[in-house]
Amino acid sequence: MKKEIICIECPNGCVLSLEIKDGEIVNLEGNKCDKGKVYAVSEIENPVRVLTTTVMSEGLSVLMVPVKTREPIPKSELLNAMEKIRKIKVKRSVEAGEVIVRNFMGLGVDLVATRSVS
Amino acid sequence: MKERELVIVGGGPAAMAAAISAHERGVRDILLLERDQFLGGILNQCIHTGFGLNYFKELLSGPEYAHRFIEKIKGIKDIEISLQSFVTHLNSDKELIYLRPGEMKEVRARAIIMATGCRERTREMIHVAGTRPAGIFSAGLAQKLINSEGLLPGQEIVVVGSGDIGLIMARRFTLEGAKVKAVIEIQKETKGLVRNVVQCLNDFNIPLYLSHKISRIYGKDRVEKVDVIAVDDNFNEVDNSKFEIECDTVLISAGLIPENELIEMAQVKMDKRTNTPISEKTNKTSIEGLFVCGNAFKIYDLVDSVTRDSIAAGEMAAEYLGYKK
Numbered sequence: 124m125k126k127e128i129i130c131i132e133c134p135n136g137c138v139l140s141l142e143i144k145d146g147e148i149v150n151l152e153g154n155k156c157d158k159g160k161v162y163a164v165s166e167i168e169n170p171v172r173v174l175t176t177t178v179m180s181e182g183l184s185v186l187m188v189p190v191k192t193r194e195p196i197p198k199s200e201l202l203n204a205m206e207k208i209r210k211i212k213v214k215r216s217v218e219a220g221e222v223i224v225r226n227f228m229g230l231g232v233d234l235v236a237t238r239s240v241s
Numbered sequence: 242m243k244e245r246e247l248v249i250v251g252g253g254p255a256a257m258a259a260a261i262s263a264h265e266r267g268v269r270d271i272l273l274l275e276r277d278q279f280l281g282g283i284l285n286q287c288i289h290t291g292f293g294l295n296y297f298k299e300l301l302s303g304p305e306y307a308h309r310f311i312e313k314i315k316g317i318k319d320i321e322i323s324l325q326s327f328v329t330h331l332n333s334d335k336e337l338i339y340l341r342p343g344e345m346k347e348v349r350a351r352a353i354i355m356a357t358g359c360r361e362r363t364r365e366m367i368h369v370a371g372t373r374p375a376g377i378f379s380a381g382l383a384q385k386l387i388n389s390e391g392l393l394p395g396q397e398i399v400v401v402g403s404g405d406i407g408l409i410m411a412r413r414f415t416l417e418g419a420k421v422k423a424v425i426e427i428q429k430e431t432k433g434l435v436r437n438v439v440q441c442l443n444d445f446n447i448p449l450y451l452s453h454k455i456s457r458i459y460g461k462d463r464v465e466k467v468d469v470i471a472v473d474d475n476f477n478e479v480d481n482s483k484f485e486i487e488c489d490t491v492l493i494s495a496g497l498i499p500e501n502e503l504i505e506m507a508q509v510k511m512d513k514r515t516n517t518p519i520s521e522k523t524n525k526t527s528i529e530g531l532f533v534c535g536n537a538f539k540i541y542d543l544v545d546s547v548t549r550d551s552i553a554a555g556e557m558a559a560e561y562l563g564y565k566k
Contacts, residue, residue: 129439133294134543136435172440175289175302176416177388185279187391189288189304198444205416219308237288238304 128166132158139163171195174204178211178223180240188213189237190223196230204228216241244349246270247558248337250328250503251356253282254544255535255551257310259354260320262555267564269319272348274326274339280314281307282358283381284544286388289409291436295545306544331503333528352530352558355504356551359497359536367401367495371458374465380406380494384413393417395490399467400424401455405433405542407494412441421447422486425469427454427476432496434542455491456483464489499537507531515539524554530561 124144130137137159142150151163165171173195177187196204207228217223217236224234247268249256252275260273279285284292287303294300297309314320323341330338335350361379378386378394384406386392396419400407403426411421424442429452431438442449450469456478457468471482499516501509510519510527517539518526524534534554535547560566 129435131436131440134291134434134436136439172444173290173300174416177288177391179391185389187389189302189388191288191290191302201416205418219305237302237308238285239308 128163130154130159130162132162141167143167165195170198172198172201174201175237176205176208178208178213180213182214183216183240185238185240188217188223188240190234191237192227192230192232193235194232196227196232200228200230208234213240242336242347242349244351245272246350246562247272247352247354248335248348248350249273249354249356250331250337251275251282251358251535251537252277252280252322252324253356253358253535254284254307254310255358255537255547255554256282256354256356257307257314258548258551259356259532259534259555259558261310261314261317262552263354263559264317264319264555266556266559266566268555268559268562271320272350273314273320273322274328274337275322275324276327278324280311280322280324286381286385287409288388289413292544295543296548303544328503331507333507333509335507335528335531352561353532354524354554354558355501355531355533355537356535356554357500357503357533357537359499359540361406361497362493362495364401364491364493367493369401369455369458371467372460374458374460374463376460376464376490377458378490378492380404380410380492383410383490383492387413387417393419395419395488397422397488398490398492399455399486399488400492400494402426402494402496403428403431403433403438403449403451404494404496405437407492408433408437408441410492410494411447412445415445415447419490421445422488423447423469424449425453425455426451427472428452429474454478458491464491467491497536497540499540501533501537504528504531504533523550524557530558532558532561 126141140152175191219239222233227234284303284307292301292306328339398421456470459466466487471479524532534551
């Protein structure tokens, strides 16, 4: 089976032409760098995305603390993750990069703050 | 009137890069005026990733990209950072008036770098007919409401224009539980990066209508629906192609305009069409020693490029002030 996907790893947006056999990529063209290859495999086997959103704070100088999953999580979990994140409240100062939830949803990925908020 | 060597207006990525680079070139008396209560500018509300791949060789969110510069600039004692400082006047002698809580200050600068960024084009600028109900927002305003204020300004959304901020906000509204019914783009291609079409629209099955426009907005108190119509290559409406979309919110993502009222006040020669200074070289203006950098000079696609050119602005200011390489 042939398939075309667009790489989202950088602003270039390479069009990747894939040839897939038994769920595996047997030929890949169009990627300008190795990131495209990693992306293509992931996109076929288990599409993942970094989730970026905000959590509410309480008593801090900024009402919303921006957060992200330190690594990408399965695309299918994005909306579930949002449900969980809505219930979180940050009540203490955090530094950019500090863990808000360790091993978020058991996915093996930490949810971290992306801004220092005191 | 107090005299300073270099005054920088703005506190976003352009201003911070320019300040740091001027300092690295030897300038020791720098005043940075930022109107907000935080440094970082628009990056603070751009919580998505996609920043820094060129400059840091890393994929960062907006606040993370800003954080790296904030940490660095706060460590430089020669740079005085004045927050909540709103510049109201600038003249061709490089004299500024600015307001801070409880006071008005005047300062004369030997060199000035304006890093005042840009603002969004509005509904009025793209000529959409109809009523004027609540529920029509520029995409960046909606971004601020959601990401900084924690407010969701609508439930059923139509995005007009396919600029990056509009695409990013289509995803953001979806993640927050709203329904994004369509993104409408009058051109044949999206204005935003293709990666954002993939990860913001396709990932969530949000329909994109290319070569379409919104022809009318309906609603008395709140937006109720919009008319959408196809256009041909000359942007003429195609007969019998009109359809309705019910929605309570219309987001306008129709591009950005450099914010340059202050240099205009100082009689800098301007290109009225783009609202940017007429210039033979990036960052320069018709007034010697008055520089403009970042999105105020021209609209950039990537903050990494803003940083690159703003570093150059800092160097140009240092050179103007007599500091050699």
